[in-house]
Amino acid sequence: MNAPCDTFERQRLANVHPPGWRNPEPAARYHLVVIGAGPAGLVAAKGAAGLGARVALIERDLIGGDCLNVGCVPSKALIRTARLYAEMRNAAHYGARAPDDVQVDFAAAMARMRQLRARISRSDSIAAMADAGIDVFLGHARFVSGDTVDVDGTRLRFDKAVIATGSRPDMPDIPGLGEIDLLTNENIFDLTELPPRLLVIGGGPLGCELAQAFSRFGASTIIAQDMPLFLPKEERDAAQLLSDAFARDGLEVRLNTKVTAVRVENGEKIVDMVSDDHHSSVPVDAVLAGVGRLPNVEGMDLHLAGVETTDSGGVRVDDFLRTSNRRIYAAGDACMDYKFTDVADATARIVVRNALFPGRQRVSALTIPWCTYTDPEIAHVGLYVRQANELGIPVRTFTVPMHEVDRAILDGEQIGFVKIHVAQRSDKILGATIVASRAGEMINEITLAMVNGIGLNRLANVIHAYPTQAEAIRKAANACNRERLTPFIAGLLRWWIRR
Ligand SMILES: Cc1cc2nc3c(=O)[nH]c(=O)nc-3n(C[C@H](O)[C@H](O)[C@H](O)COP(=O)(O)OP(=O)(O)OC[C@H]3O[C@@H](n4cnc5c(N)ncnc54)[C@H](O)[C@@H]3O)c2cc1C
Numbered sequence: 094m095n096a097p098c099d100t101f102e103r104q105r106l107a108n109v110h111p112p113g114w115r116n117p118e119p120a121a122r123y124h125l126v127v128i129g130a131g132p133a134g135l136v137a138a139k140g141a142a143g144l145g146a147r148v149a150l151i152e153r154d155l156i157g158g159d160c161l162n163v164g165c166v167p168s169k170a171l172i173r174t175a176r177l178y179a180e181m182r183n184a185a186h187y188g189a190r191a192p193d194d195v196q197v198d199f200a201a202a203m204a205r206m207r208q209l210r211a212r213i214s215r216s217d218s219i220a221a222m223a224d225a226g227i228d229v230f231l232g233h234a235r236f237v238s239g240d241t242v243d244v245d246g247t248r249l250r251f252d253k254a255v256i257a258t259g260s261r262p263d264m265p266d267i268p269g270l271g272e273i274d275l276l277t278n279e280n281i282f283d284l285t286e287l288p289p290r291l292l293v294i295g296g297g298p299l300g301c302e303l304a305q306a307f308s309r310f311g312a313s314t315i316i317a318q319d320m321p322l323f324l325p326k327e328e329r330d331a332a333q334l335l336s337d338a339f340a341r342d343g344l345e346v347r348l349n350t351k352v353t354a355v356r357v358e359n360g361e362k363i364v365d366m367v368s369d370d371h372h373s374s375v376p377v378d379a380v381l382a383g384v385g386r387l388p389n390v391e392g393m394d395l396h397l398a399g400v401e402t403t404d405s406g407g408v409r410v411d412d413f414l415r416t417s418n419r420r421i422y423a424a425g426d427a428c429m430d431y432k433f434t435d436v437a438d439a440t441a442r443i444v445v446r447n448a449l450f451p452g453r454q455r456v457s458a459l460t461i462p463w464c465t466y467t468d469p470e471i472a473h474v475g476l477y478v479r480q481a482n483e484l485g486i487p488v489r490t491f492t493v494p495m496h497e498v499d500r501a502i503l504d505g506e507q508i509g510f511v512k513i514h515v516a517q518r519s520d521k522i523l524g525a526t527i528v529a530s531r532a533g534e535m536i537n538e539i540t541l542a543m544v545n546g547i548g549l550n551r552l553a554n555v556i557h558a559y560p561t562q563a564e565a566i567r568k569a570a571n572a573c574n575r576e577r578l579t580p581f582i583a584g585l586l587r588w589w590i591r592r
Pocket residue numbers: 128129130131132133134151152153154155156157158159160161163164165166168169232233234235257258259260278299389392393424425426427432433434435436437466
């Protein structure tokens with residue numbers, strides 16, 4: 094597949110990998126060498142340079158990493174347009190009229206995505222890094238010793254280094270998959286034409302988001318997941334609501350389904366699947382693999398620096414994000430189980446503190462929210478009930494369905510709930526799951542409360558603008574507050590009023 098080469102793409106490349114870029118003369122020694130210029134590497138490099146450190150940043154491909162180029166940014170741009178098409182088809186529900194047969198302009202949606210991606214690439218540009226005093230080297234980094242990195246023949250010596258090399262798509266081991274032009278997040282955003290029939294393998298966040306978006310663009314989409322539900326880490330009722338939403342969108346949901354082979358017959362791609370002993374074969378035009386991510390550590394000669402990896406192939410780090418070489422740290426997807434941009438950012442900040450200063454900040458102390466940007470969105474922070482149970486922490490859960498929230502009713506977005514878990518006999522928030530059209534925005538209030546030790550009862554005192562969907566959080570807080578009203582206190586209040 095040929096990537097489109099329009100003005101927007103040229104602008105982006107000028108920012109993230111300018112043609113003809115010449116690496117600078119390296120300094121004799123750097124306080125910090127950062128390998129990988131995704132969100133983790135950029136935050137580490139900018140943070141350290143801003144504090145006065147001499148910093149080198151190495152990137153073998155595109156500054157901005159997956160998030161900007163082939164991840165969060167392009168996917169969220171497409172999801173927005175896809176959502177608009179879904180709303181247009183549903184116009185009558187909003188008391189509006191739209192043509193019966195809404196025509197999708199997929200190429201225009203992709204062009205909009207490229208334009209916005211080019212615009213956002215300015216803040217991650219190589220020029221912005223150089224302006225921040227960072228020496229940027231384009232090339233593949235590999236260790237040659239415990240304090241030296243080689244970038245295509247140039248040696249950089251360091252006091253400290255951070256491995257922020259991110260991850261890449263895992264390839265499912267399915268016979269025949271290697272014989273077709275498989276779509277992954279690395280090439281799907283280069284499409285200019287919508288595949289009429291799409292099979293998505295994998296029901297994690299990436300598979301779910303893109304399956305729904307492409308289905309809304311009009312691709313006849315099947316999503317195959319070899320487990321009983323999508324998003325296996327999430328709470329079951331949240332995942333169930335997502336299955337229902339997919340079915341409403343016309344997405345063909347195949348749970349407990351394994352893709353066993355992909356073949357090409359008479360020029361057509363055929364996918365063989367087995368669901369609960371039932372075998373089926375479907376013709377498709379494209380297959381998207383979204384089965385997981387593998388850390389990028391290949392070709393880095395980590396052993397020459399004494400850096401160990403884990404069984405799953407990530408960089409092994411301790412709670413301070415130090416590797417087995419005390420000079421070398423890691424951040425982001427390269428070492429974390431939770432592969433999100435906000436995690437990459439937060440871990441990079443810890444690395445700057447712990448590597449350059451006598452910092453002892455622990456990664457286990459982080460409170461990390463995340464969100465899957467389907468419609469409805471599914472956001473989570475803190476503990477799940479099953480995790481609290483495993484830790485022996487008794488939990489009390491307060492749930493507010495979105496259909497009890499005025500704004501959700503008015504917006505026609507009543508599917509979902511806010512579920513907040515507190516420690517029993519206290520109002521300490523342990524975790525929350527939100528399923529709502531803007532769950533990703535709403536989860537931040539809970540995260541703020543958790544980080545600052547604000548109990549759920551106190552959220553009842555926070556005046557929420559009316560009507561907002563975040564009022565669901567206040568309703569949950571009110572329910573928690575009401576439980577404090579023991580019969581004794583209720584009696585006391587009654588006595589006071591009637592006295
Ligand atoms: C389709 C998709 C959608 C996503 N959506 C979201 C979302 O909405 N929200 C969210 O929080 N997260 C999302 N993510 C996850 C997010 O993109 C990643 O968690 C994030 O990019 C990780 O940042 P990172 O800096 O650790 O790694 P990366 O972004 O992967 O960057 C690592 C960089 O290191 C470079 N590199 C690797 N090896 C070397 C080497 N040896 N020498 C030099 N350079 C090297 C790579 O080229 C790359 O540029 C999404 C991911 C995908 C795939």
